[in-house]
Amino acid sequence: xxxxxxxxxxxxxxxxxxxxxxxxxxxxxxxxxxxxxxxxxxxxxxxxxxxxxxxxxxxxxxxxxxxxxxxxxxxxxxxxxxxxxxxxxxxxxxxxxxxxxxxxxxxxxxxxxxxxxxxxxxxxxxxxxxxxxxxxxxxxxxxxxxxxxxxxxxxxxxxxxxxxxxxxxxxxxxxxxxxxxxxxxxxxxxxxxxxxxxxxxxxxxxxxxxxxxxxxxxxxxxxxxxxxxxxxxxxxxxxxxxxxxxxxxxxxxxxxxxx
Amino acid sequence: xxxxxxxxxxxxxxxxxxxxxxxxxxxxxxxxxxxxxxxxxxxxxxxxxxxxxxxxxxxxxxxxxxxxxxxxxxxxxxxxxxxxxxxxxxxxxxxxxxxxxxxxxxxxxxxxxxxxxxxxxxxxxxxxxxxxx
Numbered sequence: 001x002x003x004x005x006x007x008x009x010x011x012x013x014x015x016x017x018x019x020x021x022x023x024x025x026x027x028x029x030x031x032x033x034x035x036x037x038x039x040x041x042x043x044x045x046x047x048x049x050x051x052x053x054x055x056x057x058x059x060x061x062x063x064x065x066x067x068x069x070x071x072x073x074x075x076x077x078x079x080x081x082x083x084x085x086x087x088x089x090x091x092x093x094x095x096x097x098x099x100x101x102x103x104x105x106x107x108x109x110x111x112x113x114x115x116x117x118x119x120x121x122x123x124x125x126x127x128x129x130x131x132x133x134x135x136x137x138x139x140x141x142x143x144x145x146x147x148x149x150x151x152x153x154x155x156x157x158x159x160x161x162x163x164x165x166x167x168x169x170x171x172x173x174x175x176x177x178x179x180x181x182x183x184x185x186x187x188x189x190x191x192x193x194x195x196x197x198x199x200x201x202x203x204x205x206x207x208x209x210x211x212x213x214x215x216x217x218x219x220x221x222x223x224x225x226x227x228x229x230x231x232x233x234x235x236x237x238x239x240x241x242x243x244x245x246x247x248x249x250x251x252x253x254x255x256x257x258x259x
Numbered sequence: 260x261x262x263x264x265x266x267x268x269x270x271x272x273x274x275x276x277x278x279x280x281x282x283x284x285x286x287x288x289x290x291x292x293x294x295x296x297x298x299x300x301x302x303x304x305x306x307x308x309x310x311x312x313x314x315x316x317x318x319x320x321x322x323x324x325x326x327x328x329x330x331x332x333x334x335x336x337x338x339x340x341x342x343x344x345x346x347x348x349x350x351x352x353x354x355x356x357x358x359x360x361x362x363x364x365x366x367x368x369x370x371x372x373x374x375x376x377x378x379x380x381x382x383x384x385x386x387x388x389x390x391x392x
Contacts (some may be wrong), residue, residue, distance in 0.1 A: 059322075059329050060304040081304075082327035102271050102391055104291075105299040106328035155328065173328035180328075 007043035085153035269384035316374035338367035
């Protein structure tokens, strides 16, 4: 039996808002280009934090729906779906995998596998997290599509992770021609900009350092996927492309106001 | 008049194309197949292109969101957008029931017919769908 090909593991501490989003796109484009030849890494797992508190808007959301309480913080529109996320006292991950050109829609298996790894990693910290579809009650049914709350962490979808009745993790995806990007946010502590949303530390009083968490998360994901991860850095092509994407897309004010 | 799905052409990425002659021009009406709509599952948003935009074969012409996943739609042929189905984004629930008539998305004035040769007929497309499960 041959050893599985290594996955790429990247960590970017305190990235600028537009750059954080551009790097995820640059990686997804790179994997998409490499996929037909089979040279793409099977998994590119990236963890990152944000240089300043940032409101990230879901791709189809209207910027006019953002509450004035977020006017003073950084903001960026994502490539992925779902609701707005306040990136403050949280850990963001992204996972990029190759895919075939003939696929459409969400990859539920990816949502489930990443979230299962996070459940296992949190369990090692003594925290019991469960997916919403195992946790829901009829009274807590999510609102109908179109009536969703603005903030992702006030919404509930089947794969969201719940701790003590509160959502602590939500993920979203975007397809490229031959790759799929999934990223998500693990809320560690409540932000002063959204005090109604408690994080893991508030809910459990267990201290969680991002570096420890990401090590455990990558170990658990590797175990579930049968792949070894090697720490890596962005290639020169990815770095240059990320700068282009910041200039053309995520750094532009008309990208934020396009809806 | 109901569109016969067995007479349409299909792209690997699951868009269907109905080619017709109108005023001496070849016009492509494009939608997404019933198979793809099942894969997409619970569509909540769709973005259409602007009329007048020129799109190359294989280029994105729109985007959809389902289960927090954004998926591009790829144009099977190249041409100029002459009409979009403006009612569709507000009535996505009807796509499931009627992907080939109510579900049309855009009409393009075909610029280069050569891309049509790369598309599949219904039998070949059904085989692709069966193989992909």
